[in-house]
Amino acid sequence: HVLRLKGYQIYDQLIMEEALFRGTKTNWLIMNEGTTEPTVVMGLSGKPDHLLHCDSVRHDGIKVIKRYSGGGTVVVDHDTLFVSIIGDGEFMKEYGVRLYPREIMGWTESFYKKVFSPSSSSPSSPSSSTSDDFALRENDYVFGAKKFGGNAQCITRDRWVHHTSFLFDYNPENMHNYLKLPTQAPSYRLSRPHIDFLCRLKDR
């Protein structure tokens, strides 16, 4: 089933997703174009005092949500494109994929390559790849060395969710004001600040 939403509150989306994930046996593709107000979303293990500039968050009245999946912390808003895939083990068996994180991400990388790969009208030869191409790099979706999508997963015995927040656009001030630089970061980040590490999907 495909569910297309626009401006659905991310908190409500996560509640609905978890209900569909744990309470149904159906496969889902959920797309939501933006959430109504800037919101911080942390993963299962997120600790606000480690990850956030709490004073700024409180001062500006920013909502902070802890989601049911793993992964890092993001600031999302009306320019974020949310895409969630909810599936079952039987679906993955057809691809020979076991329900473990890296294997699921290997499958989602191939799925998104069909979405973000260079168009057929590009002068580049189909077999060549540029350093700016889409890839899954240390668990992030990137164009080249810049991240444009953060993803997270939740896995049970026979169900899985892979959800992504794509930065169609973003407000660098929100990142700067609310998010600390993470202590655990992928090696390709090279200690770059948010503005040098991220890119916008709308610029592609």
Place this chain on the structure above:
Amino acid sequence: EMLSTITRRATSVCSRATLTFNLSRSYSVKSGATYFTKDHEWIKVEANNIGTVGITDYAQNSLGDVVYVDLPKKGFQVKQKSTLAAVESVKAASDIYAPVSGEVTEVNEALTTEPALINKSSQKDGWIAKLKISEQGTKDFDNLLDQAAYDKHCKDSKH
């Protein structure tokens, strides 16, 4: 009245004896032995109907580096195959299931500060919780695998 009292006491003693007897009698349940689930949890049976639970080396290797463990609370009642805990690795939260029915009596607090113990020593220092095995739990062992059966299960899973 005397007869009914004696009957109740005898039944009570027999029930306890049956519990112990089943736990130690069955060819597949031996105190000190370790049993496995098809979902790659292990349980090591100890004295006083206590089982120590964790995930296997196969599971920790498949999950990747564990960065967080969501431990259960003491007193938490579980049924076989219900969710006991969760681990986070490679941006994924993965459920860990109870191998048998029982009640959580102790959790491995070391995992709070050193979750990577699960990767380093999944079947020893990386234990997750201890369960007081219930009466149903003793029957649940019928659904578990011994080492040889588990090794075969892992081998078959890779193909």
